[in-house]
Amino acid sequence: MAEERAAVGPYQHVITRVEDGIGTLLLNRPARLNAFDGVMREELVRAARELVEHPGVRVMVVTGSGRAFCAGADVRYMEDALSREDFESAMALVHSGGELVRLLRQAPQPVLASLNGAAAGGGANLALACDLRIASENASIGQVFHRIGLHPDMGGTYFLPRLIGPSRALELIWSTDMVPAARCLELGLVNRVVPADRLSEETARWATRLAALPPLAVRLVKQAVYHGERSDLATALEREAEHQLICFRSEDATEGLAAFANKRDPVFHGR
Numbered sequence: 001m002a003e004e005r006a007a008v009g010p011y012q013h014v015i016t017r018v019e020d021g022i023g024t025l026l027l028n029r030p031a032r033l034n035a036f037d038g039v040m041r042e043e044l045v046r047a048a049r050e051l052v053e054h055p056g057v058r059v060m061v062v063t064g065s066g067r068a069f070c071a072g073a074d075v076r077y078m079e080d081a082l083s084r085e086d087f088e089s090a091m092a093l094v095h096s097g098g099e100l101v102r103l104l105r106q107a108p109q110p111v112l113a114s115l116n117g118a119a120a121g122g123g124a125n126l127a128l129a130c131d132l133r134i135a136s137e138n139a140s141i142g143q144v145f146h147r148i149g150l151h152p153d154m155g156g157t158y159f160l161p162r163l164i165g166p167s168r169a170l171e172l173i174w175s176t177d178m179v180p181a182a183r184c185l186e187l188g189l190v191n192r193v194v195p196a197d198r199l200s201e202e203t204a205r206w207a208t209r210l211a212a213l214p215p216l217a218v219r220l221v222k223q224a225v226y227h228g229e230r231s232d233l234a235t236a237l238e239r240e241a242e243h244q245l246i247c248f249r250s251e252d253a254t255e256g257l258a259a260f261a262n263k264r265d266p267v268f269h270g271r
Helices: 038-053 075-083 087-106 122-129 156-164 166-175 181-187 196-211 215-228 233-248 251-261
Strands: 003-005 014-019 022-027 059-064 068-070 111-115 118-120 132-136 140-142 178-180 192-194
Touching: 014 038, 022 038, 022 196, 038 059, 038 087, 059 068, 059 122, 059 196, 068 111, 068 122, 075 087, 087 122, 111 122, 111 196, 118 122, 122 140, 122 156, 132 181, 132 196, 140 181, 156 166, 178 181, 181 192, 192 196, 215 233, 215 251, 233 251
Parallel strands: 022 059, 059 111, 068 118, 111 132, 118 140, 132 192
Antiparallel strands: 003 014, 014 022, 140 178
16 A cells, blocks of 8 residues: 655645655646745655655655646746845755755665656756656657756756767757657657556556665665766776675575576565
8 A cells, every 4th residue: 555655744746655665756736837936846855855765665756747747947936036136045946956856866766757748947857867767758858947048957967968968968958949758768868758648557667677676786786877977997897896795795685596596586675
């Protein structure tokens, strides 16, 4: 049975759910296309931390309610803050967004974005901060910051060039276009595109497979891959050897080898 949690709340614009090792973070402000205001962004940070630290969560899914994944910052909120020269409120939104993407990138679990619709601006970069992305055929991703005279935030200038290279990253940022799902797949912005009516099913299927993996090895390989982006081969090989020794000594390795020998599915516990 699903366990709905709001340890710090209840939340106004976020729903969390934990079931069978899958923690779901649902952006729930559909009337505003799940756009961030100050309240929602603070809630997202607290809810994401709650799921990351939940002992029963082996994989996180981030998705949106209604017809959009996330439209980024709420333009009305930003317009109001900047018209009053309330730069402190505007920057608080930026900093909490940065905290959110750091949480997701540093989470020990795989983080899977399920793009049910448009992911624009900060919403695009929230998706890019996740480890994996599955998209509805109706979804799109766009760096729309320049449309309103702003600069990408929430890691856009970090994640985007690492996924598609600096030249294409600049092209997408400067074009301000919303890129349809099929083109996102070609560029490498998403891992999979599925029919809209199968997104929930395919997301659950993928998340279930990820949740069944050995948690210790999953955590270590996530660290290794992201550290490898900024290290040389020798350093990467040394880190792999260190991580492999940890795995050799784990109960998960004993279980995995025994399960293979006995032709059964392994049951991993992250020890």
